Amino acid sequence: MRRPKIDVYDMFAVLEHQQRIAHFPAASDEAACIRFHADILSRYDAAMMRADTAAAVAVIEECELFLDYVYEPHADQRGVCYADVNDQLSKANSAPDGTVPRWGQQGTFTITVGSVPVRIELDHLCGIGMFGENLLPHFSIHIVDRHRDFLSNTGYRSFFCTMHDTEPGVTVADAIGRILRQYVQKEMKGKLERYDPFKGYSPAHRRARMIEEGMIAPDEEAEPEPTEVDKPIEDDDLACDGCDSSLTLVDEFTETECGTFCAACFLEHSRQCSGCELDLIEEHGGTHPVPTRSGGALLPAQEALFT
Numbered sequence: 001m002r003r004p005k006i007d008v009y010d011m012f013a014v015l016e017h018q019q020r021i022a023h024f025p026a027a028s029d030e031a032a033c034i035r036f037h038a039d040i041l042s043r044y045d046a047a048m049m050r051a052d053t054a055a056a057v058a059v060i061e062e063c064e065l066f067l068d069y070v071y072e073p074h075a076d077q078r079g080v081c082y083a084d085v086n087d088q089l090s091k092a093n094s095a096p097d098g099t100v101p102r103w104g105q106q107g108t109f110t111i112t113v114g115s116v117p118v119r120i121e122l123d124h125l126c127g128i129g130m131f132g133e134n135l136l137p138h139f140s141i142h143i144v145d146r147h148r149d150f151l152s153n154t155g156y157r158s159f160f161c162t163m164h165d166t167e168p169g170v171t172v173a174d175a176i177g178r179i180l181r182q183y184v185q186k187e188m189k190g191k192l193e194r195y196d197p198f199k200g201y202s203p204a205h206r207r208a209r210m211i212e213e214g215m216i217a218p219d220e221e222a223e224p225e226p227t228e229v230d231k232p233i234e235d236d237d238l239a240c241d242g243c244d245s246s247l248t249l250v251d252e253f254t255e256t257e258c259g260t261f262c263a264a265c266f267l268e269h270s271r272q273c274s275g276c277e278l279d280l281i282e283e284h285g286g287t288h289p290v291p292t293r294s295g296g297a298l299l300p301a302q303e304a305l306f307t
Helices: 011-020 030-049 053-074 082-092 172-186 203-212 263-272 300-306
Strands: 107-113 116-122 139-143 156-159 234-239 246-248 253-256 259-262
Touching: 030 053, 030 082, 053 082, 107 172, 116 172, 253 263, 259 263
Parallel strands: none
Antiparallel strands: 107 116, 116 139, 139 156, 234 246, 253 259
């Protein structure tokens, strides 16, 4: 989002603006601008990794100011827009394809949600979706294995997420993974969808498009559309660290720095671990919030654990 122009007749506003941009490299020096933009991304990543949201917001504001500064000489040129400058700098400092970007970098990488591989395309700092003091830009998900159920029947979904704070040590992949797990739990009710991008089309048009996309052979008939999906998403690697029982993303469990626990083991663990004594754990999985001994009323089946 571009800032309003400085009032050139307000001497104090002009002086303040000049002080704020005094450390910027010359806008005509492309290499220097790319290096400075890389430094901005490094400082944003450092602020996010230590969960200093105030510092992160300050870096975002500096980045917006810097983009305005670099774009200003091109403002009257036909065919050059503000987004071009942002995209050019961000592309020069993007993460290598297939690697998890640092905070602020754009990039394409793959994570696993439960046991489902998901390809992520992440926008850059000050890109689309960075409204207000939001800390995470827009990202989209793409199917990797078309023979497996996915988080969308089309194999694609766009996410504009509001994120105003974080925790120390949380990476971009951690944050997006948490968002997608919550999406599966709450929006999809813990159930995946069969990949069928032409669901709802007329049978003839659906078959023609499936042949065109190579999903079926010309002499094959398209399978009927599924009427109901009731397969819960499973996590092959998710297990309780207290009792070793396997868990799914729709089970009640809690993830802490100490490990992953089912509801019963977490309550038992929280008796002995002061670091896990939170009011309510709602973000880290389970269809219900998992209370601790310092929280509110317990679930009926768990009251005996505290007697």
